[in-house]
Amino acid sequence: VVDDASNSKLVAAAAAGDEEAWSALVDRYTSLLWNQARQYRLTPADAADVVQTTRLRLLENLDRIADPERLPGWLATTARRECMRVSRRGDIPRPGDDFTAIPDDGPAPGERLLRDERDAALWAALATMGEPCQRLLRLLISDPPPSYAEAAQILNMKVGSIGPTRQRCLKTLRRLAGLDGSES
Amino acid sequence: MTGRQATGGCGGAGRPPSDDELITRLRRLAGQADPVPESLLSAARAAFALRDVDARVAELVRDSAVDAAQLAVRAAAGTDPRMLSFETGGTTIECEVMARSDQRDIRGQLSGGEATSVEAQVAGAATVSADVGAHGWFTIRGLPAGPLRLRCQLADGATLVTSWTPV
Numbered sequence: 296v297v298d299d300a301s302n303s304k305l306v307a308a309a310a311a312g313d314e315e316a317w318s319a320l321v322d323r324y325t326s327l328l329w330n331q332a333r334q335y336r337l338t339p340a341d342a343a344d345v346v347q348t349t350r351l352r353l354l355e356n357l358d359r360i361a362d363p364e365r366l367p368g369w370l371a372t373t374a375r376r377e378c379m380r381v382s383r384r385g386d387i388p389r390p391g392d393d394f395t396a397i398p399d400d401g402p403a404p405g406e407r408l409l410r411d412e413r414d415a416a417l418w419a420a421l422a423t424m425g426e427p428c429q430r431l432l433r434l435l436i437s438d439p440p441p442s443y444a445e446a447a448q449i450l451n452m453k454v455g456s457i458g459p460t461r462q463r464c465l466k467t468l469r470r471l472a473g474l475d476g477s478e479s
Numbered sequence: 480m481t482g483r484q485a486t487g488g489c490g491g492a493g494r495p496p497s498d499d500e501l502i503t504r505l506r507r508l509a510g511q512a513d514p515v516p517e518s519l520l521s522a523a524r525a526a527f528a529l530r531d532v533d534a535r536v537a538e539l540v541r542d543s544a545v546d547a548a549q550l551a552v553r554a555a556a557g558t559d560p561r562m563l564s565f566e567t568g569g570t571t572i573e574c575e576v577m578a579r580s581d582q583r584d585i586r587g588q589l590s591g592g593e594a595t596s597v598e599a600q601v602a603g604a605a606t607v608s609a610d611v612g613a614h615g616w617f618t619i620r621g622l623p624a625g626p627l628r629l630r631c632q633l634a635d636g637a638t639l640v641t642s643w644t645p646v
Contacts, residue, residue, distance in 0.1 A: 355640075436505040
């Protein structure tokens with residue numbers, strides 16, 4: 296039952312001390328936040344710190360979330376800010392040291408873990424896409440996936456443009472990955 | 480990856496995958512290539528114990544790491560300590576964070592109030608306490624990197640915590 300509860304109910308219950316509600320709330324967005332942090336090519340350790348910090352910020356603000364139905368947007372904004380913070384902390388000078396929250400063009404995270412050549416090609420093709428498509432697709436492949444309304448909040452887009460953008464991005468991806476039938 | 484000849488559609492059926500099939504396949508690949516770490520999943524529930532409803536939260540108002548980025552200053556990473564400032568009401572906590580690979584040393588000062596003790600909590604690690612010296616200065620060495628919160632006991636009985644900040 297907790298799994299289907301609205302964010303408003305879960306936030307209120309968690310604020311009142313209900314640990315189950317807290318777990319449900321956190322589980323709902325962990326994959327989404329992880330995908331977001333990894334999109335900016337943070338190391339796994341840095342990305343984990345971003346996700347954990349974002350959760351702890353939520354915990355600290357449970358009583359103060361003005362509109363729990365805007366929670367996905369709040370979390371994504373918090374995570375984005377923390378991505379920038381962790382990328383600049385520490386004692387290791389970063390190449391260029393000019394993190395601008397734009398995906399780079401290195402290999403896709405974990406690409407070498409994919410044994411199937413077609414899987415690896417598809418995963419690599421996603422990483423070569425422009426920022427708007429990458430952001431949307433990486434968001435939509437979260438587990439559990441966000442609703443279109445949540446995706447719209449996170450990306451600052453109109454709900455009505457999520458579907459058409461998804462379609463357009465997937466068409467491009469199909470072509471980039473050679474899955475559009477043009478080569479068969 | 481460029482120039483690779485892909486071999487037809489999903490499952491080799493020659494039919495291009497539908498939008499939903501492609502999304503499902505990408506979700507599976509994300510789970511294989513870049514899964515959420517197990518430690519992060521198990522840390523979710525444990526984090527709830529870190530809730531501190533009675534403490535006043537001092538918000539992070541300045542972070543030299545981020546300020547430098549916003550000013551497009553090419554900060555010399557690794558040479559200057561990072562400066563963090565937290566504030567609530569008239570109370571301020573200023574910290575200097577020195578990084579040595581995965582360890583962090585913190586030297587800080589609480590002003591606008593009198594602290595009797597300070598402890599550093601790093602999520603998923605042990606809590607480290609420090610004495611507070613003259614003028615509110617304190618030093619904490621050898622913290623692991625990770626999300627950090629300082630918890631200060633004030634002389635008037637109140638508890639003050641800093642907003643969680645990754646160091």
